[in-house]
Amino acid sequence: MNTTPFTPLSFPGKKNSGDSVVNGVDLSVNFAGIKAPNPFWLASAPPTDKAYNVVRAYEAGWGGVVWKTLGEEPPAVNVSSRYSAHYGKNREVIGFNNIELITDRSLEINLKEITQVKKDWPDRALIVSIMVPCNEEAWAYILPLVEATGADGIELNLGCPHGMPERGMGAAVGQNPDLIEKVTYWCKKHYSKPVIVKLTPNITDIRVGAQAALRGGADAVSLINTINSITSIDLDNMVAKPTVGHQSTHGGYCGSAVKPIAMNMVAEIARDPSTPTLPISGIGGISTWRDAAEFIALGSGSVQVCTAAMLNGFRIVEEMKDGLSRWMAEKGYDSIEAFSRKAIPQTTDWKHLDINFKTIAKIDQDLCIECGRCYIACEDTSHQSIAKLTEQNGARRYEVIEEECVGCNLCQITCPVENCITMVPQETGQPFLAWDNDPRNPFRVAS
Amino acid sequence: MTSPLNHLPSAQEVGTYDPQTLTHNFSDLHPPLTQRQAMIESQRCLYCFDAPCVEACPSDIDIPSFIRQIGEKNINGAAETILEANILGGSCARVCPTEILCERSCVRNHDAECQPVLIGLLQRYATDHMQFDSHPFKRAASTGRHIAVVGAGPAGLSCAHRLAMLGHQVTIFEAEQKPGGLNEYGIARYKMTDDFARKEAEFLMEIGGIDLQYGQRLGYNLELSTLHQQYDSVFLGLGLGASRALRLTGEEAPGLMPAVDYIKTLRQTDDLGSLTVAKRCIVIGAGNTAIDMATQMARLGATEVTLVYRRGIEAMSATDHEQEIAKANGVRMVTWAQPDEILLDDQGRVAGMRFAKTVEQAGQLSPTGETIEIAADAIFKAIGQSFDNTSLADATAAELAREGERIHVDEMFRTSLPNVYAGGDCVKSGQDLTVQAVQHGKLAAHAIHQALAAKQEAA
Numbered sequence: 001m002n003t004t005p006f007t008p009l010s011f012p013g014k015k016n017s018g019d020s021v022v023n024g025v026d027l028s029v030n031f032a033g034i035k036a037p038n039p040f041w042l043a044s045a046p047p048t049d050k051a052y053n054v055v056r057a058y059e060a061g062w063g064g065v066v067w068k069t070l071g072e073e074p075p076a077v078n079v080s081s082r083y084s085a086h087y088g089k090n091r092e093v094i095g096f097n098n099i100e101l102i103t104d105r106s107l108e109i110n111l112k113e114i115t116q117v118k119k120d121w122p123d124r125a126l127i128v129s130i131m132v133p134c135n136e137e138a139w140a141y142i143l144p145l146v147e148a149t150g151a152d153g154i155e156l157n158l159g160c161p162h163g164m165p166e167r168g169m170g171a172a173v174g175q176n177p178d179l180i181e182k183v184t185y186w187c188k189k190h191y192s193k194p195v196i197v198k199l200t201p202n203i204t205d206i207r208v209g210a211q212a213a214l215r216g217g218a219d220a221v222s223l224i225n226t227i228n229s230i231t232s233i234d235l236d237n238m239v240a241k242p243t244v245g246h247q248s249t250h251g252g253y254c255g256s257a258v259k260p261i262a263m264n265m266v267a268e269i270a271r272d273p274s275t276p277t278l279p280i281s282g283i284g285g286i287s288t289w290r291d292a293a294e295f296i297a298l299g300s301g302s303v304q305v306c307t308a309a310m311l312n313g314f315r316i317v318e319e320m321k322d323g324l325s326r327w328m329a330e331k332g333y334d335s336i337e338a339f340s341r342k343a344i345p346q347t348t349d350w351k352h353l354d355i356n357f358k359t360i361a362k363i364d365q366d367l368c369i370e371c372g373r374c375y376i377a378c379e380d381t382s383h384q385s386i387a388k389l390t391e392q393n394g395a396r397r398y399e400v401i402e403e404e405c406v407g408c409n410l411c412q413i414t415c416p417v418e419n420c421i422t423m424v425p426q427e428t429g430q431p432f433l434a435w436d437n438d439p440r441n442p443f444r445v446a447s
Numbered sequence: 448m449t450s451p452l453n454h455l456p457s458a459q460e461v462g463t464y465d466p467q468t469l470t471h472n473f474s475d476l477h478p479p480l481t482q483r484q485a486m487i488e489s490q491r492c493l494y495c496f497d498a499p500c501v502e503a504c505p506s507d508i509d510i511p512s513f514i515r516q517i518g519e520k521n522i523n524g525a526a527e528t529i530l531e532a533n534i535l536g537g538s539c540a541r542v543c544p545t546e547i548l549c550e551r552s553c554v555r556n557h558d559a560e561c562q563p564v565l566i567g568l569l570q571r572y573a574t575d576h577m578q579f580d581s582h583p584f585k586r587a588a589s590t591g592r593h594i595a596v597v598g599a600g601p602a603g604l605s606c607a608h609r610l611a612m613l614g615h616q617v618t619i620f621e622a623e624q625k626p627g628g629l630n631e632y633g634i635a636r637y638k639m640t641d642d643f644a645r646k647e648a649e650f651l652m653e654i655g656g657i658d659l660q661y662g663q664r665l666g667y668n669l670e671l672s673t674l675h676q677q678y679d680s681v682f683l684g685l686g687l688g689a690s691r692a693l694r695l696t697g698e699e700a701p702g703l704m705p706a707v708d709y710i711k712t713l714r715q716t717d718d719l720g721s722l723t724v725a726k727r728c729i730v731i732g733a734g735n736t737a738i739d740m741a742t743q744m745a746r747l748g749a750t751e752v753t754l755v756y757r758r759g760i761e762a763m764s765a766t767d768h769e770q771e772i773a774k775a776n777g778v779r780m781v782t783w784a785q786p787d788e789i790l791l792d793d794q795g796r797v798a799g800m801r802f803a804k805t806v807e808q809a810g811q812l813s814p815t816g817e818t819i820e821i822a823a824d825a826i827f828k829a830i831g832q833s834f835d836n837t838s839l840a841d842a843t844a845a846e847l848a849r850e851g852e853r854i855h856v857d858e859m860f861r862t863s864l865p866n867v868y869a870g871g872d873c874v875k876s877g878q879d880l881t882v883q884a885v886q887h888g889k890l891a892a893h894a895i896h897q898a899l900a901a902k903q904e905a906a
Contacts, residue, residue, distance in 0.1 A: 089490045089518055369557040372496030388497075396497075416493050417558060 017061035018123045025325040029063070029336050031302045032194045032220035032279040034152045036125035038063035039336050040292065040317050043283050043304035044129035044155060044198075047314070049103060051113035055120070060314035061321060064125025066222075066304060069102035069157045070110050070142065071169075072132050076101040084241035086231045086257060095257035096307045097231045099242060099249055102131055102157065107145070114149040125302075127196065131157040131169050134179055136186045143190040153193045156183060158209075159200030159225025174200035174225070177212035184216025194219040196281060199265075201227050201258075206265040207272045214275050221269065222281035222304060224262040226252025255307040259285030263298055267347050270299025287316075289323030296336060297343035355438050356430040359407035359423045361385075361400045367420035370396040374411035374421060382410050449712050451704040452723040452825055454796060459720030463748030469719045472746035476637040476772070477568065485572040489518035491555060492564045499552035500566060505878070506533035506886045510549060514569055526577030529570055531584070533889075534608045535601050537647050538630045539882045540571035541638055544735075546768040548882070582653040587614035589656075592899050595620065595678040597665055600628020601881045602871025603684030604651055605888030606895075610682075611656040613896045618678070620663035628686055629872075630881065632711045635739035637746070639714075665838045672843035675867060680895045683854065683862070683869035684888060687832035693731070697789035702797025706730060706740035706829035713743060725825030727751040729800055730778075731786060732829030733763040738773045740827050745776040752778045753821055757785035757805050757812060787818060789826065799823045834873070850875045859898075860891035868895055 020028035020037035027038040041064035042048050042057050049068040057065055078101055086095035103110060118126045128151045132138040146154060158174035165172035173179045180197065187195045197213035199206060201224040210221050228250050230240045240248035262284020269275055282300030286292050287308035295303050308316055333339045363374070363386075375398050378386040385404035389397040400411075412421040436445045458464070464472060480488060492514040500510045508529055516525035529536035545551075545567035553563030577583075592615045596603045599621035607617040625631050627644030652659065663669045665685065674681045690705035692698060702725070716722060728749055730741040733756040741754045754773060756763060759782050763770065774780070784802035792798040799822040803814040834852055839845065848855040848863035853875040860868045870887025872879050 090487055369554040370495075370499065371493045371554045372498075373493060376496035396499075 017059055018063075018121075022321045022325040023329055025328045025333075026335055027063070027321060027325060027328075029302050031125070031281065032153070032196065034064070034125050034127065034194055036063035036302065037123055038317075038321055039296065039300075039302040040064075040320055041066060041125060041127075041281070041302055041304045042309060042314075043306040044068050044157065045306040045310070046098075046100060047306060047309050050105065050110075051117050054113075054117050054126075057309075057314045057317075058117075058121045058124050061317045062124070062314065064127065064152075064302065066127045066129050066155050067110070067114055067151070069129040069131045070107055070146070071102045071130075072138060072142070073107055075104050075106055078104050079244045081242040081244050084231045084251070086253075086255075093255060093307075093311055095229070095231065095253055096255035096310070097229045097242075097251040097253050098226070099244075099251040102129075107142075111145055111149055114146075114151055118150045118152075125153075126151045127153045127155050129155045129157045129198070133168055134173055134183060139183065139186040140190045143187065147191055147193065151193075153196060153219070154187065154191060155196040155198050155222060156187060157198055157225075158183065159198050159202075159223075171200045171202055171225075174198075174209060175203055177208050180209055180212040181216040184213050184218045188217040196220045196222050198225055198283075199223040200225045201261060201265060206268050207275070210269045210272065210275050210278060214278055218278070220279035220281060220301070221275075222283055223269070224258065224265055224284045226254045227258055227261065229253030254285065255311075256285045256287055259291060263295060266295060266300055267298045267344065270341060270344050271347060289320045289327065292320060293324060293327060293339070294343075296340050298347070299341045299344055301336070301340060351435045353434065354432045355435050356428055356433045358426040358428050360402050360405040360426060361407070361409075361411050362422050362424045363398055363400055363411075364420050364422070365397065367417050368398065369417055369420075370398070371416060372396060372398065373414045373416065374398060377410050377414045382406075382408055386411060449704065449709055449723050451701050452709075452725065454701055455723045455725055455824055457720060458722050458724045458747045461724045461726060461748045463750065464746075466720055469747070473636045473640070473719060473743075475640050476635075479575055480565070480568050480572045485517055485569060486520075488565050488569055489514050491560075492518075493554060495554055499554060500549040500564075503548045503552040504532075505548065505880065505882045506536075506539065506889070508532040508536065508570070510566055513573055514564065514566070517569055517573055522573055522576045523579060523583070525573035526579075527583050529573055533882065533885050534584075534605055534651050535630075535647060535881065535885045536570055537574035537650075538601070538627075538639065538644060539885065540567050540574055541643070542630070542634055543567055543882050544766050544768065544880070547766050582650075582655075584608075584612050584654055586611055586654060586656055589616070590614040590899065592616065592679040593618065594680045594682065594895060595674040596682045596684060597669075597671075597674070598622070598628060598684035598686060598871070598873075599626035599648065599659060600684055600686055600871060600884065601630060602873075602884035602888040602891075603628070603682065604648060605885040606682045606684060606870065606892045607657050607888075608651045608654055609889045609892030610895065611654045613892065615679075615896070615899075616656050616658075618658045618660060620665070620669055620674075621659060621661050622664035622667075622688075624661050626659060628684075632714055633686075633707060633736070634714075635710070635743055636714055637743075638739075666835070666840050666844070667837065670841045670843070671839070671867070672841050675843055675864065679899060680866045680868065682888070682891055682895065683867065683873055684871045684884070685834075685838060685869075685873040687872050688835035688838065689833050690828060691831045691833055693786050693789075693828055693830070695786060695789050697791055697795075697797075700789060700791055700795055700797055702824060703789060703826045703828070706732065706736050706827040707832065709827060710736070710739060710743065713747075719747065722747060724748050725823065727823045728753070728825040728827065729821055729823040730754045730827045730829055732756065732831070733758070733765060734829060734831070735765050735769055737827075737829035738765045738769045738778075740829050741778040742773050742776045744827070745773075745778055751823075752776075753781055753823070754778050755781045755784050755786075755800075755802060755821070757783065758807065759783060781819075781821070784819060785812070785814070787814075790820065790822075797823065797826055800826055832872075859894040860887060861894065866898075 018037045029039045044066040082100045084097045085093045088094045197218045199209045279301045281302045282295030283304040292303045375386045385401045387399045415421045494511045498511045513525040513528040549566045550563040596607045596619045626648035630644035724747045745752045783805045787803040788801040790799040801820045804817040854869045856874045868891045870891045871884035
């Protein structure tokens, strides 16, 4: 038997995992004063719980890491059985749920490791997430200890929806704007580097939290934290997952499924005139470079990833950096900043939309596979604007009844063939007319 | 049944395959889907509206519905969706030429995928994994009517089950000692393994109200006239028992036999090694029986199997898929050659065959004058089946109107005799398929039910 140990070949790319220039494009960011070679950061979560994981993440090429939340002594205690998933029909994980608390390791060990890692990886962003009780002494105690590590900034975990609120922390603070402001203020008072406030989505208006953070002096916000969730019920035993013994509890939901919710919240803050320049670190279901580009287009200056890494390992950052940089080169964006917020001007309130705009569906008969999905969707649930015809040879033919089509997109959404159904804007000859000014609007603004 | 081959060695003596390999050669040709495969495949179904696959299914199974049920892990629901349209859904999942029926019309063929949903295998998954505490179909209140069904093949079993469901009493008269017809006796062994035909018939009989009598052969110990008098209605689901003759000298020579007879023996044996094998053999024909015969002979250990057909490949009734199976088993195909002379050795046994090469001119097949000779220890004829004339020889049966040699029926499966219905291979249908026979039986049952109900009202 050959016992020679396997010696891995060294790849130049590995050594340069911190290169900010990828495919000729500079991916570096300066987020609220925190510099990183790329905008891809790992969110505060199990993948950033200890030096071993964080070093592996840096080796893989992540631009930054938010260290899993530190708390007061004694450390939190976790239960066994912690995660569950909302699966798609092919067992792909659509959403992910956890009932884990903040770090369950001692503060001392965490601080020691953070100090060493920052020393070894000076070019990467290292941010420390913190959650301690809602009194100034608690913050005044821990902040100098964190400052001494040399980490680049802190992130306030005011959003953890399970376990911690019961102790007067996490979401319990994040749901109260006054407390957000107060805690942020203490942090700015007892800590000299950038303070990022992580917002909980378990509220009615995300802007209120961001405004409070700004009033408290926050340098930035990050969002979203996880959403209260129950992913599934074991119908044999009538208990939710993850199951701890014979019970379960709600957890925090993340993964692809939350991306649309997170993007709206990011856009809400980016569009809010009271927080126009507040830097945003986007979080929520980011799995690919496209997801990241979308968050950045809506105003994020960096993005944080967790679930995708937990499901695939740290290596996904390679594809993310490669894809993002190629796309940027193609579009002529020479920096992340160059396209940050680019989609914001086109994101508006419903009342400002052009009521005279008209688009209708068009079916490409050459691409149509005759499945009839568009027909039955429109016939049963929409506007009865697709006709089902039969050709001489018995083939089915589906045609849009243009005068009935309201341009709802349902047929396009239900069609399994890409580009078979397109929505075609119509020339109406009518001017732009927002609902604000529409004569049919009883509350219209006189123009 | 294979006595014409008694002078030939057994598969074991030929020794091409050891017993383990032989067993393997006759296990499932297309292994069933695992649970994971079934889940993935079920997701490929687009749940088409007014789905083309349903239109293509001779037995009207609601395919998108049962596939969606599989995807939702509702296996009993999926099985019931299949079985309510086709009570022999399990055997049809195995033997249906899906490549020319449902799967050919699957819209996924057009998609960039160019690959249909594996409907047949999904149907098999549902019917293999169903677990009912009791028979899933209930009988209607008894009508007091008693119907005779001749033949426990797919048509007869399907008809009997539906009649029982509708509240009638049924007696099936089966010539053989087992139910299932061609599913039991006539289909390649690797297409229907683990005694499935018998198990399926047992499942179907669980509905109750069906009495199955074996060894009852129409024209031999059973008269249509008697059935006609004694029962409220009769359904004829006879098979085509007789093999067509080559009409050549030496047709009775040792070494020449009908393929169906050999397959019947092959299907029933417990010892594959004991079957006689012709190391070099010729199969004449172009249908699925010819393919089954040639492939099975190759899998038993024959080293030179030649399938000979008088026309071209494109005219073969065996589907492309079937032809591929034969080719994959080393079967050689010779086309445009028709039997000319059976070649015998000095002991009068088959030594080969001479074929006349053919050409088609203006739709007519004619010999080119050229001949070829193929040496062989055995010749299997698979050139079609016909009625065993004795079966319809009694005075009443003789009155049945025929269409060609088959029994004529109208769209309600009524024969020319009042209260006598027929379906399956014994009527002219265009497609001699199991699934077609099942549909005939089912529709005939409804026709019988309607006619009896109308009679009741009139009385």
